[in-house]
Amino acid sequence: MSIGNSPDGNTPEDERPFEDDRAAxxxxxxxxxxxxxxxxxxxxxxxxxxxxxxxxxxxxxxxxxxxxxxxxxxxxxxxxxxxxxxxxxxxxxxxxxxxxxxxxxxxxPAAPLFEAERIRPERRGPNWTAAMVAAIVAVIGFVGFTVVKGGDSGDDSKTQVAEGSTPTASKAASPTADASKPADPKPDPSDSAIAAAPQDKVTVRVSAPDGRSWISAKDHNGRMLFDGLLNQGESKTFQDSSKINLILGDAGVIQLYVNGKKIEDDFRPGAVERLTYTKGDPQVG
CATH class of the missing domain: 1.10.260.40 (lambda repressor-like DNA-binding domains)
Structure with a gap:
């Protein structure tokens, strides 16, 4: 009797090497x-x-x-x-x-479903309304000054006004000078919205200064405020009467301002964070 290979030349099943199929x-x-x-x-x-x-x-x-x-x-x-x-x-x-x-x-890049609208800065033209109001005020002031001066001083004063004497011109020019003063510079829309955040609401500003991230924002009723991709350099501001719910796809590139205060959380790159903010001092739910 042969104890070697089987007659057909194959190795007996009991002597075959053990196959590790853990990967499978x-x-x-x-x-x-x-x-x-x-x-x-x-x-x-x-x-x-x-x-x-x-x-x-x-x-x-x-x-x-x-x-x-x-x-x-x-x-x-x-x-x-x-x-x-x-x-x-x-x-x-x-x-x-x-x-x-x-x-x-x-x-x-995110799927087309999450393509966010690009934020385009709003162009602002000259403030013609303010200039017109200032001009009307100047004219009314000039006419009023002429009438009062004429009633007090008689014809001589009227002649001085008509000839553009120095006292009349200097006083008439005063409203015009006020009108030519430049209006107070307006702060950046996004910064002023945060700085003037109303106390009876929650205001959240989400910026992506270091990269881009998918974000989702809902109000206290669960209504979707935004669901899309925030590109590098872009920002979004959300406001609700009581609560804002956020999901950040890549929290490491996001910068948050809540009710006028910067949130200093050390989010890791690539981490998905789910946050809830309410009125008053920023507090995460």
Whole structure:
């Protein structure tokens, strides 16, 4: 009896080398998030209410479809947020996502759905109304001065006024001089809106001085105020009677002013932040 290879030349099954198929059994990012949510006894609605991530995006991520996220930067932020909501460590999931999508990416352009309108500075022409009012005031002052002077001094005063004597000219020129004074310089619209923020409302200004980020803003009723991409150098100002809810796709490039005060939070680049601000001293809900 031969104890070597089998007659057909193949190695017996018991002697074949063990194949490590753990890689094939690795659970996908979406499946891991879904299973953790189910184990935690949470519905998709529960997770959406806790994280403010849209239900459609959560469903897509659990099916490993990251297209609705609008890019790798936002997809990583959503993965991190959902993992924390279902008590998972986001680091292994992010590593797995990066490995499947070519490594950790630089910020990428958002999908066309999130294209924000560009803020164009408003052109302001000369203030003709103020100039006209000043001219009318000057004329009325001149006529009134002439009538009063004529009643007190008789014909000689009228002659002096008609000939443009020095006293009459100097007094008549006074309103005109006031009219020629330049109007007080107006502050930048965005700065004045923050500085003069009403005490009975909450005013939030979002700027992107160091990059661009997708942002979403809602009022206290959940009505969408803005949902789109804020390009570098642009800013948006939102106001509500009691509360502003914000989602920042890349909080590290965002600068916030709330009720006239700068928020000094040290947000990390690429981090998705969900913030709520109310009236009075800036306080995050």
């Amino acid at each position: 059994e690795q659970v996908s990012v979406g499946r891991a998030l879904q299973q953790a949510r189910i184990d935690a006894g949470l519905t998709v609605d529960d997770v959406s209410n806790a994280t403010r991530v849209r239900i459609t995006i959560i469903h897509a991520i659990e099916q490993d479809d990251f297209t609705p996220c609008g890019g790798d930067v936002y997809a990583r932020g959503h993965i991190r947020t959902l993992a924390r909501a279902v008590q998972l460590d986001p680091a292994p999931l992010l590593t797995q996502y990066d490995a499947a999508h070519g490594g950790r990416p630089a910020p990428t």
